[in-house]
Amino acid sequence: MSIETVRVDLGARSYDVRIGQGLLDRAGAEITALAGQRRVAILTDETVAARHLAGLQESLARAGIEAPALALPAGEATKSWSRLGDAVEWLLARRIERKDLVIALGGGVIGDLAGFAAAILRRGVRFVQIPTTLLAQVDSSVGGKTGINSPHGKNLIGAFHQPALVLADIDVLTTLSPRDFRAGYGEVAKYGLLGDEDFFEWLEANAAGLASDAGLRQHAVRHSVAMKAGIVQRDETEQGERALLNLGHTFGHALESATGYSDRLLHGEGVAIGCALAFELSARLGLCSQEAPSRVAAHLAAMGLPSRIADIPGDLPDDEALIGLMGQDKKVQDGRLRFVLARGIGQAFVTDAVPPEALRAVLAQSRA
């Protein structure tokens, strides 16, 4: 299967997302034109380093690029001020300059942290995303959102900083645990739900084969990236349409925060529950048919994803506390919660007109 390219067209900040098999092994050849004689440094995590770092460094070495690496602990807790400081100081100690290249090798945590480190180092250094999870390939590596978490909430500290290149090797996804693959799939389903009913229908028919069939996987990743690129091109800094990419995230981020960003609930699982809740809320408000939330929940369940708050193991804060956590969402404007709701599958929109009673009723129903 050939490698496909999706161009993210942002004028001087344009870049290619290369999608296909064997890209990690080709990384040196892919990066060499960007790197030239410049220094290259890799930020990764310990789990990804054990699997993929040697292969990447060998590929870079074949292209004459020597690239030292810093492996941070794996997990959401790494998106912190202290790990960001470690990464920035390490890059400075390696004398990484503005035109040098930082490579983010890993999932969303590493991509977000490395991208933010690159954004603030010397007021902006170029970086390449090599996403190693499904979530990072279809969402977080594309579009230039970078950042870290605060005890006040997820991704509250950050910057827009577009990568110079994204290499999405779909073979790497076969090394993920089934749970991590499924969680990333929550973000793939999101694209169909927010803006493309035909893609959702394709996923209903084909998604069960994604983990094992490279052709299906490449199609799903390429289509998701193309949808994201289109949205980012029209609204790079989220003044409007880009907020649709947060379908399921207002609920999802609150649930992630309520579970302490732990293994109890992975980000993509929170998004899956959040998408189901967004459709439940939409149906309750008469915006979409009753069939739509049932179809969403049925597909998530078929893919082994949670779709209800009750699916989260352990105790959770009460509804008022959850609504309080939603109040830290970046979509909040003038203190009003804003939700991505839907008029049907593939027809999402943003609104702040959600009566609190309807929100409470949907939360209560999802806990039962």
Ligand code: GLY
């Ligand atoms: N992950 C949402 C966005 O990039 O806008």
